[in-house]
Amino acid sequence: MSVSSKVLPMRTEEDLMIVRQTVKAWMIEQEFSLLEQTKLVTAISEIGRNALVYGGGGSALLEQLLENCRVGIRVTIEDQGPGIADIEQALQDAYSTGNGLGFGLSGAKRLVMDFDICSKPGQGTRIKMTVWN
């Protein structure tokens, strides 16, 4: 169950910084460990930058979750860019169509507890990442 939520723009590096800072503040409030904070914030950095670079910008939905007395945070980043034709390939380590290292997508998936990607050519990309404390 989502107890509170916030939609933020994801159009510039500054927007990405604000999303990172907002999530970091929530995680401190919910007493996530420093490691969990760093992992999620880094994953947001990767997925957010992909949305900026490949998706031409979009938005981020931040949700504070509560389920069976457990608190969590879900970050959904979406763009209306070209989408990803072969998700499996994009999720491979060291695969990049740009001049990146190609570890952003696959790395972000490893950094969070739940990773959900939804992307179709021509329909943009939506990635949902969830962590629980």
Add this chain to the structure above:
Amino acid sequence: MIIDNISRIADIITRHQESILNDWLHEQLVALSARQDLISESNLRLQSTELLSLFVPACNTGSLSDITQPEWAFVLDFLNKISSSRAILGFSPSETATFIFSLKQPLFDCLRQELNSDAEVLVDELWIATVLLDKLGLYTTEVFQKSREEIIRRQQRDMLELSTPVVKLWDGILAVPLIGTLDSIRTQVVMETLLQSIVDTGSHIAILDITGVPIVDTMIAQNLLKTVAAARLMGSECIICGIRPQIAQTMVHLGVAFGDVVTKATLSDALAYAFRRINRAVIQQVAHD
């Protein structure tokens, strides 16, 4: 209609130059009353006199509706100078636009006096004057905006340079304390400053201290590696230090590493390693009594 005829504005200004100038100056001083620290009355008078002296010849050519015509070039040039200097002096946009807009009242007063016998001509001339001054006023705000943006860009760049100092720790050993996010602009600045310092000091070791970098994502890792590669080409070895435990673990999950670059937990570990590399040792002196 006088649109096709020569407007009488230039002629009227010439004949009433003195009173228009005084009234205009008065209007400006009232509008800027709180900001007398920014500009002196004598300076305002000089600027106003000069503008009128450029304004009249431009009006005389007849194209009062189009300030992009070449005859307006001198006026625009002058307004450009005034606006950018006001941006630097700390005027607000409206205080800058006041220069032009406060000319309206004195000019309209004169037009009314001179043309009171012909309402139709008066309306036409007032309309021409309003449109013209609005355009010039808008031009000053546009220039002002551009100058402000330029100033901000320069300040941001200065700040970047200030916040990425390269310090000499020892003969041949440099340290670069990095703070915040290492985006591409910042990387560029760091790289330039570091490479220049390597040349200036002939250093063989550069310590990149990332204690102040909150996260290391693929972009930051890549930018650090680029900096290391550039320093290597200049014959210097880089050491990366200040990788905090949570960042080290996150990097492992992410799958990025610093390759064959030497990494140390703390700056003092890095310095100790650097001393060994340049064959120096720190020796504890035996106490004499």
